[in-house]
Amino acid sequence: MTDPKWAGLQRETLAVRLAVERSQYGENSEALYLSSGYVQPSAEISARRFGGQEEGYTYGRSGNPTVTSFEQRLAALEGAQACLATASGMSAIMLMCFSLLKAGDHVIISQSMFGSTLKLIGSEFARFGVETSIVPQTDLAAWKTAIRPGVTRLLFAETPTNPLSEVCDIAALADLAHDAGALLAVDNCFATPALQRPIELGADIVMHSGTKYLDGQGRVLAGALCASEQMVTEKFLPVQKNSGMVLSPFNAWVVLKGLETLDLRMKAQSALTLELAQWLEAHPAVARVYYPGLASHPQHELAMKQMNGRGGAVLSFDVKAGNPEQARARAFHVLDSMRVLSLCTNLGDTKTLCAHPASTSHGKLSEAQRQAAGITQGLIRVAVGLEHPKDVQDDLARGLNTLDSL
Ligand SMILES: *Cc1c(COP(=O)(O)O)cnc(C)c1O
Numbered sequence: 001m002t003d004p005k006w007a008g009l010q011r012e013t014l015a016v017r018l019a020v021e022r023s024q025y026g027e028n029s030e031a032l033y034l035s036s037g038y039v040q041p042s043a044e045i046s047a048r049r050f051g052g053q054e055e056g057y058t059y060g061r062s063g064n065p066t067v068t069s070f071e072q073r074l075a076a077l078e079g080a081q082a083c084l085a086t087a088s089g090m091s092a093i094m095l096m097c098f099s100l101l102k103a104g105d106h107v108i109i110s111q112s113m114f115g116s117t118l119k120l121i122g123s124e125f126a127r128f129g130v131e132t133s134i135v136p137q138t139d140l141a142a143w144k145t146a147i148r149p150g151v152t153r154l155l156f157a158e159t160p161t162n163p164l165s166e167v168c169d170i171a172a173l174a175d176l177a178h179d180a181g182a183l184l185a186v187d188n189c190f191a192t193p194a195l196q197r198p199i200e201l202g203a204d205i206v207m208h209s210g211t212k213y214l215d216g217q218g219r220v221l222a223g224a225l226c227a228s229e230q231m232v233t234e235k236f237l238p239v240q241k242n243s244g245m246v247l248s249p250f251n252a253w254v255v256l257k258g259l260e261t262l263d264l265r266m267k268a269q270s271a272l273t274l275e276l277a278q279w280l281e282a283h284p285a286v287a288r289v290y291y292p293g294l295a296s297h298p299q300h301e302l303a304m305k306q307m308n309g310r311g312g313a314v315l316s317f318d319v320k321a322g323n324p325e326q327a328r329a330r331a332f333h334v335l336d337s338m339r340v341l342s343l344c345t346n347l348g349d350t351k352t353l354c355a356h357p358a359s360t361s362h363g364k365l366s367e368a369q370r371q372a373a374g375i376t377q378g379l380i381r382v383a384v385g386l387e388h389p390k391d392v393q394d395d396l397a398r399g400l401n402t403l404d405s406l
Contacts, residue, residue, distance in 0.1 A: 014076040019069035036060040066249040070256040077193040080226035085247035089209025092223035103129030110137040112161040137166040158187035163381040167299035174202025194266035212348025220251040269313035273384040291315040319378040327378030337399030347383030
């Protein structure tokens with residue numbers, strides 16, 4: 001799919017250079033081709049394009065040059081043969097499951113996955129006869145036990161997870177999947193290819209919510225699937241063409257430009273997050289900090305090995321409290337005392353975003369389910385941006401230092 005002229009260039013170079021050919025105008029920044037249809041040079045060529053004997057754009061649901069530029073650039077960063085862009089992260093998961101599964105098939109996912117992922121695969125696909133086992137994220141033996149030989153088609157993992165940063169061993173899961181004749185897909189949203197490249201660790205498919213760090217500035221929704229050329233062209237592409245789960249060219253252009261600074265942002269935001277995690281861990285009002293970059297994290301070593309020595313840009317912490325009601329009041333006080341940081345459930349922005357998982361992303365669970373998942377009423381998630389660390393600490397200290405006034 002990709003022009004051989006890019007072969008041999010380093011990842012950093014490809015992140016700013018790899019795209020489709022410049023137009024006749026020689027634009028230096030990648031063109032935004034905002035067009036739903038394409039004029040065909042001749043009826044004969046048109047027929048060949050529609051027949052699949054010749055490459056060329058025909059209609060927006062089947063491809064667009066700006067979208068292709070994003071796909072080729074992300075594939076290069078992930079070390080994948082090919083990539084297909086989708087309208088959002090969830091549409092990428094929908095496309096993957098719809099393309100690979102049929103009634104009677106079995107899937108294994110972790111109980112700590114993104115909430116909509118759990119609902120889409122665990123509930124919606126159940127209506128079509130796809131069975132799902134939901135296992136503890138870090139318990140490799142549980143993943144293994146859940147495998148049904150000849151029936152399990154897909155293991156789908158997310159690492160690190162939201163909001164407690166649980167890490168799973170991608171290489172070990174890939175071995176488990178392949179021994180059972182199944183595929184391993186990894187949601188690489190939190191780490192991005194700047195820190196973690198699941199295909200190099202044995203995964204078959206990498207799924208992205210481009211909405212988060214690939215854009216990196218909180219502007220658009222986007223998604224993608226990276227895999228082998230064969231899987232993309234034979235499995236995903238035909239379903240996508242017919243179902244319309246495509247990325248708009250404008251959003252593709254935004255995330256394409258976002259990829260140019262991904263490496264720098266992930267390194268800088270990881271460093272700022274580690275600094276904040278260490279500061280929070282030493283704060284007397286904080287009971288516990290969840291961050292893979294901290295030595296206190298239960299999978300710290302695995303995370304450092306798997307994520308290029310960095311912990312990513314999301315941490316969570318528990319405010320000290322005597323009971324759930326007090327914990328909720330204290331967490332709300334910290335969030336409502338902020339003057340600089342945003343109270344916002346998104347992540348992957350240059351602006352630091354803080355959220356209260358127990359009343360938002362995990363608000364629909366019962367208190368018992370939340371307790372079992374470790375999502376306490378005192379838990380605050382921080383998706384660290386690019387502000388000066390002192391300003392971030394001061395903004396959180398405003399509430400943390402005045403909890404006794406409650
Ligand atoms: C946001 C998110 C998704 C869903 O992506 P959308 O672009 O919002 O559809 C999936 N997985 C993870 C880990 C996410 O954070």
